[in-house]
Every structure is written in C-alpha cells, then in structure tokens.
Amino acid sequence: MFWFSFILLVAVQLGEASNDANCGKASVGLNARIHGGQYATQGMFPWQASLKSLKHPAHLSYCGGTLYNNQWVITAAHCVDEMLGGTDPNMWQVRVGLASVAHWENGRQDYNVTRVILHPHYHLFRPDQTKIQAHMDLALLKLDSPVTVDNFVNNICLPDSDARVGTDCIVSGWGVDSMHVENSTPDDESDTLKWTYAPILDPGYCSQPHVWGSMMVSSIMVCAGFEHGRDDACEGDSGGPFICPSPDGSHWELQGIVSWGDVPCGEKPTAHVRVTAFMSWIQQTIQSN
Template sequence: MMFWLAFMLLLSAAQRGDAQWDWLTGIFGGGTTGSSTGQNDPNCGVAAGSRIIGGQYASQGMFPWQVSLQNLAQGGSHGCGGSLFNNEWVITAGHCVDGMTNPAMWRVRMGLASLQYYENGEQEFTVTKVIMHPSYTASAMGFPRNDVALMKLNRPATVSNYVNNICLPDRDASVGTNCVVSGWGVYDIQSQYFGQAPLSATLKWTYAPILDPGYCSQNYIWGSEMVSSIMVCAGYDHGQDDACNGDSGGPFICPSPDGSRWELNGIVSWGEQPCGAQYKPSAYTRVTAFKSWIQQTIQSN
C-alpha cells in the first residue's frame, strides 16, 4: 500500500450547492493584530468577496488564510500548503518540513489564488522559525503521526480582503459536517498513472464530509491500525474529490457551531496513492488534539 504525503487537490468534482457559503462576505480593514497570545484573532475565519457559486477553482480572497510554502533549496516552487494563524504564524504538517527545518529554506506566499502570476494584494514573507511537534514520527509504512508544525514569519501579515487568520476550534466538528479542503495540489487523476502529475496553477477546493472513525477503521477502508484519535477521516466513497500530493499541510476547515466563521479542524496529512481511489478517504491531523501545543509554542516564541 502506498501513500501520498507532502508536496498537492484532486478536485475533479461535480458542482454542489453552496448555501453554507452565504456568510463568507466579511470585509476587513488593514491591520496587524497581536500574534503572541496563541488565541484566536477577533476577526478570524471570515473571507471577503462575493458569494461562491459551486466549487473547484477559488478566486483571490476566497480562502484568505491559505498559504503556499515554497522551498528555496528546491527551486522555490510550491511544496506544501499551510494556514495563517494570528498574523505571524503558519500552521502546517510536520512531514512538510521534516528534514527541512532551516528557516532560510522557506518562502511563504499568501493572499493569492494563482501560483503563476503576481496578484495585487498578495503578501510574501521569509521565515524565522520552523518548529515541528516534538512527537512527530514518520512510520515505515509512509504515514506520519503527530503531523503538525509551526512556522514563524519574519513580520506580521496585514489583514485585508485577501489575507486573514483562520480560527482554531474549541471542539471538533461532528461526523457528517460538510467541511472544505483547499490547495494547489495534483488535480488530475489520470496523470498519476502515466508518471505526470502536475500541480494546479490556481487554488482549488472541494467539500469533504467528516466520516465516522468506526467506518474508516474497517479493513476495506484503512483498518484499525491506521486510524487514531489524533486524526480526522473525511471524504467520499467514490474518491475523485480529494486531497493529494502538494495539498499537504493545507487547511481542512469546517463551519463554527454558530455558522459565523470557518475553523481549522484539520491539517492535510496523508491518503492513498494514487489519489482519488474509491473507499480511501484522506486523513487530516485533528487540530483540537494539538491546540494546546500550538498555543503554548506561540506564547513561548
């Protein structure tokens, strides 16, 4: 069995209803609120711009917490996704920075939809700290545990119509919640079988409903040895609409209980290779399991 890990979203998906997107219309002024407390920013989790019709390609500002992590030691191309938290910190997957914790290796871009072209409102940063979870492990089978890391930016990001912080949840979203995953990852199923799997030049997204852990623990899905309490299992039986290589570290977001904002319920971690297989939903790092570590690390750094 093979797994994809770091460095892409098979969003070949059908168009879906978008009632839950109606409230994604907040407008923010500029500012750089405090970043050292580890707590949610007052305006976190709200996106600016127009109502979304259907899904697949994202427009600039649709996911203002989404960042592109680019490894300068590997040519500066997109490697993983991440989520902006408290203006000065990026939350990503541990396997994205495993063996690459030198801050000088990284560039962070945010406020963009296109990787090919510079967009007005885009912001770019260097990194001053890369901190992996101390219990991170990459198993011999290829899937990681405690798959979370933090990056500190060289300066606070400026909140705008295109850049905003994501919220951390107080509790997990319930099974069946229709959440969303976004990224610039591999987007074509067939290309994986022919050895050519290009990244998407434009940010993409898809719905990903949270699945019952008992369902994901069945032998024909992932099995009990693969599924743990520090993971969220989400996706569709038909596959196709899924995260893939290059989406790793990116946001898995769910509506808050009152429907007023988005919350970071998961971090894209691992899944089947090739991506998009039937009965092989993706696994996400469960953020509530690491919320205290995230907050304490930010407070002490």
C-alpha cells in the same frame, strides 16, 4: 499505495482556542455547493498559505499551510522534515493572499521564515520499503513579520470543539491532479488554488479494513471525503487547511491539516491531523516563541 502515509499513536491534551475577533471570515463568500473540484479566487480562502522550498525551486507550491495569529503558519511536519523539505528557516518562503502560484496578483504578500518548529514527538520511519510513515505530523512556521490583514489575507479560527460527523467541510490546495499522482512532476501541480467539499466521516467507518483499518487513530485524526473517484486532496496539498463552519455558521474553523490519502486520489477518504488534539501545543509554542 499512499501519497503520504503515517501512523499516529499518542493522544494529546485538548486546549481552548484563543482567536481574534475577525478570524475565519472571508471577503468572498462560498455560495455554491459542489461535488467536484473548483477554482478559488483571491479572498475566498484568505488564511491559505503556499509554502515554497528553496531546496525544490521547480515547485510552484511545495506544500500548503494555514495562517494563524498573524505571524504563524500551521502545516504538516512531513512538509518541513529535513528529509523532505528542510527545517532551516532560510530555505522557506511563505506566500499568502494569492490564488495563483504561477502569476503575480495584486494583494499577494510574501514572507521569509524565522522559525520552523516540529511537534516534539514527530518522526519518520519506514514500516517497509514502499512506505514512509510519520508520527505526530504537525509543524509551525513563524514569519519574519506580521501579515497585513486585508480583503485577501486573514487568520483562521481554531475550534473549541470537533465538528460533527456529516459536516460538509472544505479542503483546498495547489496539489497535483489525481490522475497524475503516480508519475507526478512539478508541472502537474495546479497553478490556481482549488477547493472541494469533504464531509466528515464516522471514524468507525474509516477504521474498517477495506478503508484505513488500524491506521485511522480517530482520537487525533479526522477522516473526511469520499470513496471511488470523488475530488479530494492529493499530493502537494499536504499541510493545507481542512476547514469547517463554526457551530453558529458565523465563521470558518481549522478542524484538520491535510496529511495523507490513497492513490489514485479520491479512491479513499483523506486523513487529516485533528487540530483540537493539538491545541495546547500550538498555543503554548506560539506564546513561548
């Protein structure tokens, strides 16, 4: 069973990152290694965005996203698909600079959305009656004005290359507890942003039949995390950032976008959209809009 599943089939051209000088830096450092989930504080993940759908007002945070280029948020296409969320920009609000989605925090910034752009090859289909799968699960949201960069809000860097297998990366979001995902409600979402380490795994391992088999298309997906009950992304974390340290350790880079995993969460590694495979599309779309 999947909390969201899809198959990616087509490779895309790799582009080069176009980052500003201060991207990928947080005012609150990550000093402690962890093996389970931990609550974040404001400023720890200043690129983390919360997407709130006005079609689903009961959800404190409908999906996650990542702030890039001051006015653009990168997320998963299935979050804003008409069937699941809605591509009308008037139906979305984006919040940045926050840790809690339940309480107001000084420093939080709220924005309306003026553009919702799905990857042109994205579509949903049903391989059977139990799954919804997707193709090219990537979308961009344009905010109605540029964010104010401060101690709580900052852009992420896009990578110039893939992080190596074995790199300890981080996934964060407000998703539901893995114990509740099969019968989850909006009340099961985390009020406070959570994060955990998730190492990048060898695609050959993740492509084994007992893990993800042929669903793991390594050229445009990143497989990361653990098996058998370790903390990981879950339902509600979709679209959020999977970040890794830069090669020189000076900043954080967006290596993946949370897409799908197993139920209960943490039983198998999570699949993320591989950002390096979509760099050209991301940058060309932003420049032309």
